[in-house]
Amino acid sequence: MYTEYYGLVRSPFEMTPDPSFLYLGEAHREGLATLVYAVNSGKGFVMLTGEVGTGKTTLLHALLGQLDSNTNSAFIFNPRLDPMGFFRVLFEELDIGPPCETKAEYLLTLNQYLIDKLAANERVLLIVDEAQNLSTEMLEEIRLLSNLETPTSKLIQIMLVGQPELQDLVDQPELRQLRQRIALRHRLRPFDAAEVVEYVQERLAKAGYTGRGLFKKKALKELYAITAGTPRMINNICDGAMLLGYARQETTLGPEAIREVAHDLGLVGKDAVENPDSSRGRDATPKRRRRRLLRFRR
Numbered sequence: 001m002y003t004e005y006y007g008l009v010r011s012p013f014e015m016t017p018d019p020s021f022l023y024l025g026e027a028h029r030e031g032l033a034t035l036v037y038a039v040n041s042g043k044g045f046v047m048l049t050g051e052v053g054t055g056k057t058t059l060l061h062a063l064l065g066q067l068d069s070n071t072n073s074a075f076i077f078n079p080r081l082d083p084m085g086f087f088r089v090l091f092e093e094l095d096i097g098p099p100c101e102t103k104a105e106y107l108l109t110l111n112q113y114l115i116d117k118l119a120a121n122e123r124v125l126l127i128v129d130e131a132q133n134l135s136t137e138m139l140e141e142i143r144l145l146s147n148l149e150t151p152t153s154k155l156i157q158i159m160l161v162g163q164p165e166l167q168d169l170v171d172q173p174e175l176r177q178l179r180q181r182i183a184l185r186h187r188l189r190p191f192d193a194a195e196v197v198e199y200v201q202e203r204l205a206k207a208g209y210t211g212r213g214l215f216k217k218k219a220l221k222e223l224y225a226i227t228a229g230t231p232r233m234i235n236n237i238c239d240g241a242m243l244l245g246y247a248r249q250e251t252t253l254g255p256e257a258i259r260e261v262a263h264d265l266g267l268v269g270k271d272a273v274e275n276p277d278s279s280r281g282r283d284a285t286p287k288r289r290r291r292r293l294l295r296f297r298r
Contacts, residue, residue, distance in 0.1 A: 013203060019065060035048065044183055045160070054232075055231045071122070083141050086138060094113070136174060145158060191224075191234075
C-alpha cells in the first residue's frame with residue numbers, strides 16, 4: 001500500500017523471517033556463533049531461549065543457512081505432539097521412511113538411520129521450537145534420543161528453543177538428567193538503542209529506500225523506548241507508522257506517529273499519544289480510519 005509512495009520495491013517490515021532482511025545484533029551474532037559451534041563440534045544438547053519476538057526463529061533460519069550440505073535437519077514446530085506423533089513428524093522431516101507401528105520400532109529404525117549418516121560423514125540436527133510448551137513426558141522422550149551414540153560420537157544434535165519459561169521447565173527436579181545433558185545455553189537479548197537505528201535503516205535500504213531520514217531521530221528514540229529493542233514490535237510499529245505517513249502524505253515520520261501506532265496496538269496508554277501538528281492545521285487521520293488501516297496491514 002505505501003511501498004510506491006516511499007519509493008520502495010518491497011515492504012521493509014514484514015513479519016516473516018526473510019533471510020534477505022537478516023540483521024544480527026551483538027546478542028544475535030553471539031547466539032549464531034554459539035549454535036554453529038555446537039552443531040559443528042557435536043555438543044549434543046543445546047538450549048536457546050528468548051522473549052517473544054526477539055528473533056529466535058530468524059536466528060534458526062540463519063543457522064540453517066550456515067550449515068553445510070552434510071547436515072540433515074528436522075525442524076519441529078508443534079510441541080503438543082504425543083510421543084508417537086513426535087516420531088512420525090521427525091521421520092517425515094528427515095525423510096526416513098513410512099511410519100512405524102510402535103515406539104520401539106521407531107527407535108530401532110532411527111538408530112540405524114543415524115549410524116548410516118555417521119558412516120557417510122553426515123550430521124543430524126533436531127530443532128524443537130516453542131519447547132517451553134513440551135510436556136515432561138515429551139522432554140524425557142527427547143532426552144532419551146541423546147542416548148543414541150557411539151563411544152566417540154553423538155549420533156544426533158538436539159536444540160531446544162523457546163521462551164524463558166523453558167529454563168524454568170528444565171530446572172524441575174524430575175528433569176535433572178535432561179538438564180545435565182545440556183552442553184550449551186544462550187539467552188537471546190533484544191537490540192540496544194544503536195542497534196534499533198541500524199536495524200530500521202538497514203531494512204529500509206534493503207527494501208529500496210534511497211531517501212534520508214524517513215524516521216526522525218526522535219522517532220527512533222521513541223521506538224526503542226516503547227519496544228525495548230524487540231524486533232517483532234519494531235516491525236509492527238514501523239509498518240503501521242509508514243502506513244499512517246502514507247495516509248497523511250508525510251515524507252518523514254516523527255515520534256508522534258510511533259506513539260499513535262503503539263497506542264493502537266495496545267503498547268502505550270492514551271496519555272502517551274500526542275498530536276502536536278493539530279494546532280497548525282495539518283489534516284490528521286481520524287482514529288477510526290487509522291485503526292481500519294492498521295487492521296488491513298495485520
